[in-house]
Amino acid sequence: MIIYHKQDLDHALLQEEVRTAFKKECITKEEYQHMMQQYPSRLYTPNPFIRIGLFLLTVLVVLFSFGLFALLFAAGLKSEEALGGYCIFFCLVTYAALEIFIREKQHYRSGVDDGLAWSAAGLALAGCMLTSGLAVGAAPFYGLVFLLGTFFALRFLNMLMGLAAFAGLTGVVYYTLVYAAPDVLPFAVMLLSLGVYLGARRYTASRYYAPTLQLLQVAALAMLYAAGNYYVVRETRGALFGEAAGQMPAGWLFWALTILIPLAYLYAGIRKKDKILLRTGLVLVAAVVFTVRYYHTVLPLETAMVLGGVVMMLLAYGLLRYLAVPKHGFSSEATDEAETLKGLQIAESLVIAQTFKEAPRPDNRFEFGGGTSSGGGAGSEY
């Protein structure tokens, strides 16, 4: 099923482990170089930034080739069916290019394979929609998304395609049940997500699919929460049936789910020392706050912000003090390698610059002359 040679993949994984060990100064340079020679991998995997560039350029080339040939065949592409047929034809061309690139040059997470895979999947989808009148808002469309995503995820080890497959599956369940059995829908999606999560967790040690399955775990946990979230359920029902607030059956149940699921994630994450559960739980606590505040104004916004900020800082301070010496197997020290740490620190500084750029904008009294005239939104009120 997998297009790559198992040996190449195994060696690539081994090389990565050995490189980590070398960077952590566990093994000597001689050992490192020796093992790199002993276990060669033919896979071509450039630096992640180069991968982004190659991805963009590949998509660009595919798009313009698509346009060029469409122009050549312009006379024959008058009907929707013909255009759809052309999409499918071009999808096959792109797919062939993908297979050839990998077989001949062993591109693996190089950007070229990602670009070609996404183009081929997109063209297949567009082609099927044009030729068979497949509509976006219906189960068959999502069935196709699921099939395409699964295929590309399995054959090309594409992480994001795995996510697309999960989205497709959720879409199928949603559109099958949304009118037929709207009361069952949230529970059906929750059950599906739980199943996907448990399945992904069960096989997460699998050699080649580990990254895909980890990503799926996060997505499944988030979907499990979203399906039971009061806001999501109520707004969906409101949009579909024009239901008013009081009419939602079992509203209390969804409130309970909204608040309890993230707490359950956090608890399980701490108990099992599972990063995925812990981090998803933390993010979802924010979702709880937003959901509650959307329906109930507990405090004025600024007071809530100040109090929330103080509570969070005190909590973090307390935990940092508590974990100053590692306890119960938890520590507050960063364990990343120096390079990763540097990258994370830079990312952190960019987030800070982006989010703190604007002080609260008061009325006109705060407009200053000079230097601010052309800087719209440039934090010019200082």
Add this chain to the structure above:
Amino acid sequence: MNEQLFEELAAKGQLSPASLRKVKAIAGNRLFSVHWELKTILYLGVLLLSGGLGILIYENIDTIGHQAVLALIAALCAGCFYYSLRHKPPFSRLQATPNNAFADYSVLLGCLLFLTFITYLQAQYNVFGTCYGSATFIPMLVLFFCAYYFDHLGVLSLAITNFAAWAGIAITPFDVLTGNDFSSHTLIYTGMLAGVALMVAGVLSTARNFKKHFTFTYHNFGAHILFIACLAALFVLEPYWPWLLLLAACCAGMYYLAMQARSFYFLLITVLYAYIGACYVVVRWLDVMRGGEGVLYLTLIYFIASGIAVARLLVNLNKKLKQHDHLS
């Protein structure tokens, strides 16, 4: 690291027993680090607290509570700086050894509250007068000082953002394209000057070995604003060819710096900005709108061929940089 894998390697004689012991010592460390989780909570706390206090002060303007809020901000600000000073490692030209995470965010909160305070003083009492830009200039100086004194990348980013705001441009990642009106000539020139200033600051940081780890941040903001200003000049100003030369010069300079720093990131953005400039000039020269179908074909073929060529260039540059990389 996968302990089992290394045991197999050692069994095959690829790994000395001493190395295996070192691997096991690190891999066997089963401590679960919550470092980034705690930092994220701290960050959100600072975000909420500084934002909330900022709103609170304007909501309560001209009331009695106002003075109280102001005093609270001043006290908190002083408290933050006091805490940071007490937990600060001695000043060094190099990257300071990471002190405790709370002190880091305490510096950040202190700086943000200080900005709120200054903004208020200026608005209410016009403390710094109205002469050109002093209201943004003074906070900028304070931020730069704090960034160097406390060795804080986040505050440095804020200082650079403030520097750009003082010059009159938006420089934060999501606003650099939307927040600026690049049809204004002054803005284009300002952007170029600010970009060059930041690039020089970065180069000096490395050359003088003074807070070398700030170089990336200077270059990141500087390169983007410089390239975007060059492209804007190319698109807007007439004649365009001097700006094409300037863009080429900037790309050459950036390429040199990227190779020196062995940075794939700067290499990528240099290639992409250069490609955008080249495409603009070619499309303009081909003049698709008036050229008819033949020119349209030519344009499409140009994009396909140039796309492939640039992709090959990236592949080659990747190889070249990797060879420089002494790890492999």
